[in-house]
Amino acid sequence: MPIGEATRYVMARTAGNPADALFSDDQDYLPPRLRVLIATNEPWGTYHVQPLLAEAERRGWRLTQVVPDKSRISPGDPVPTATPQTAPSADLLVVAGAGAWPVEVAGRFPRLPLAASGLAYLGPREAADARRLRPRLQAVTAASPGAAHAFAGHLGTQLTVIVVGSPRTDDLPKRVPEPGLVLVLTSVTRPDSTGEAAPGTALLLAAVEELRTAGKRIKVGLHPREDPTLWARYEISQVPSMNASARAEATIGIPGTVFPLIAAVGTPLVGCTDPALEVPDYLLTVCSSTIDDAALAVSAVDNARLPAPEALREGIGPVGGSAGRLFDVWSKAARGDVAEMA
Structure with a gap:
């Protein structure tokens, strides 16, 4: 599907932004502990999920990365992992791309609400099996406007891409350059x-x-x-x-x-x-x-x-509070309250 002018990008939770309508301070109706399964284009690569653990702990959420098996997971890896056969019950499935593994995982959990979040860079060329994800997508997020354009192309979608920033920029180190x-x-x-x-x-x-x-x-x-x-x-x-x-x-x-x-x-x-x-x-x-x-x-x-x-x-993209913005979108996606904005 070509990505034309219809593709829109929303900067979430920024001053004076209409995207604020996506979010609500009234969380009483949301699950007290959202349970999220995540599948990435790098089936055993947990390093893109690890920066999300602090926000998950703060909210009391449970994140579980779905992997083909435990053969390449280090014993001390802080990211909880499970296979499709052992995955716990969940409220939402998040795919970090439309590669072979995320598409397979989505097929294993056909009843879960589905969101796509760009946790790593992907080129704008449409993935071969992206069409299998598109009908189910409740929300699409990316770190920046540029990443949003590329991720929309990867998914072949014209849904709104919500720009949330990168959680890894929520705690930036102080720059003290050393000569040479x-x-x-x-x-x-x-x-x-x-x-x-x-x-x-x-x-x-x-x-x-x-x-x-x-x-x-x-x-x-x-x-x-x-x-x-x-x-x-x-x-x-x-x-x-x-x-x-x-x-x-x-x-x-x-x-x-x-x-x-x-x-x-x-x-x-x-x-x-x-x-x-x-x-x-x-x-x-x-x-x-x-x-x-x-x-x-x-x-x-x-x-x-x-x-x-x-x-x-x-x-x-926006710097500071990015993990919170991402999780706010996931909260809405779990309830099916985001995709209608496209």
Whole structure:
């Protein structure tokens, strides 16, 4: 389904916004403990759900990520997981995309209200099985206007996409840059059963070596599924990349979900864009510049600056209170009170 001018984006809970009609302070009629199942395009990748746990605990909600099996779930993983066969009773199913696994899970729970929330970046090309989700969607959310456009394309929907911000920006670290420190943001070198990979690692490796030769201090923020041995010669960050970026003069990497988060911290970004890489526009708008040649890395990093405020708003979305806005939409979706706005 083409995404035309009919697709609308609503900024939730912002000053003077008509979207406030979506929300009500009278919660007496809502379930006291909403029970939510979540399925993502990365079947065993719980790292996109983990930032939601604090808000779930605050509200007394129960979140459970549905996974094919427990074989790739670490014993200490804080995200509750279950298979379709062992999943607890729920009030709502949330899919974070229209990949094969979320579509399968939706088919396993045909009677649950369904919402789609973009918890990670997805390109605007319509997913092959998105049509199987569209008739059931009660709500669609995304972090930013740019992400909303891409997510609408991924789902092939013309429903209103409610922009709620990213829960990971609800507690931003204070930026204290250290001279000469560059944070490198990796992607995933090889696809596996947990998710796809993005091309560009060879370009990024070459660019980082140019930076090291020029005297830059290198710290690497690994994607959760990246092969760490590729980066063994460099210092690996022991804290989340968003936190590590607060101490860097600039960041360089393969554009991904973390890019708008780091822009929200206030750290300039340089994108490594391999010719084979398809990147949604909103991830590029938060970059100071992009390079497709490693020889350009030093100059790009030395001259890295944050883009204009309007470009940042397009890519980042509202900052602060994002988890609350997301959960408010889910509350309405569980009751079927959102989709009629489309």
